[in-house]
Amino acid sequence: MEFHDPWEGSTLTPLLVVENLGRRLGDRWLWQQVSFELAAGEALGISGASGTGKSLLLRSLVGLDPIDAGSVMFQGRFLKQWDIPRLRRSMIYLMQTPGLIEGTVEDNLRAVMELRSNGHSPYSRDRVLEILQTCNRDAAFLRQSVARLSGGERQLLALVRALQIDPIVLLLDEPTAALDPDTTRQVEALISQWQQQQPQRSYLWVSHSADQLQRMSHRTLTLPILS
Numbered sequence: 001m002e003f004h005d006p007w008e009g010s011t012l013t014p015l016l017v018v019e020n021l022g023r024r025l026g027d028r029w030l031w032q033q034v035s036f037e038l039a040a041g042e043a044l045g046i047s048g049a050s051g052t053g054k055s056l057l058l059r060s061l062v063g064l065d066p067i068d069a070g071s072v073m074f075q076g077r078f079l080k081q082w083d084i085p086r087l088r089r090s091m092i093y094l095m096q097t098p099g100l101i102e103g104t105v106e107d108n109l110r111a112v113m114e115l116r117s118n119g120h121s122p123y124s125r126d127r128v129l130e131i132l133q134t135c136n137r138d139a140a141f142l143r144q145s146v147a148r149l150s151g152g153e154r155q156l157l158a159l160v161r162a163l164q165i166d167p168i169v170l171l172l173d174e175p176t177a178a179l180d181p182d183t184t185r186q187v188e189a190l191i192s193q194w195q196q197q198q199p200q201r202s203y204l205w206v207s208h209s210a211d212q213l214q215r216m217s218h219r220t221l222t223l224p225i226l227s
């Protein structure tokens, strides 16, 4: 199976080049010959039935899951040439169910900035409040206990936590799957605003909603069902 990349031949320098990627599950290929490029500023949708390997594809792009064939190049360097913490700051994978620490929303945001792998960038409440404004949240959200957050609020927190690290590429794994329509629109607005603030920012967005992919991506790759 092979994907046709309609952006092939584009004069834009690609941020991400995926060539003939393959992933085995036991003695079968989950997917193979997956090839695509993500240009600076591009939004690429990923669709496919449950179990076709969308999450594993995103995870493999940042070395969280093994690759059995092919190569991934980010900003001109193969994955194995990257310092992995640095790669994962530049290209952040946002998982479906975010892992959070106990405490408040702000504890979670601050903890990430204090991690060595984030280069000791200082935590900035002003920066976070600016991001939160887009989704109608203020300082009261920062004081909330994580234990009392809804599924949607946990997703919002995970997104804000990623955005404050200032990535170039976001790998979004069904980021609104657990959200009501209003919060879904807020998340979409947040991502759009983030992307438009700097033209090189790009994202891959996995979704089961064709409408959402039409709103949020320039084009879509569909993973085929394993035969």
Ligand SMILES: Nc1ncnc2c1ncn2[C@@H]1O[C@H](COP(=O)(O)OP(=O)(O)OP(=O)(O)O)[C@@H](O)[C@H]1O
Pocket: 025, 030, 048, 049, 050, 051, 052, 053, 054, 055, 056, 057
């Ligand atoms: N770490 C792993 N090792 C081996 N197999 C895995 C692993 N993680 C997931 N799988 C299997 O790989 C297949 C693809 O899983 P994946 O979560 O990538 O699918 P998906 O397309 O994202 O599904 P959904 O739309 O339901 O989220 C599934 O059959 C799953 O059971």
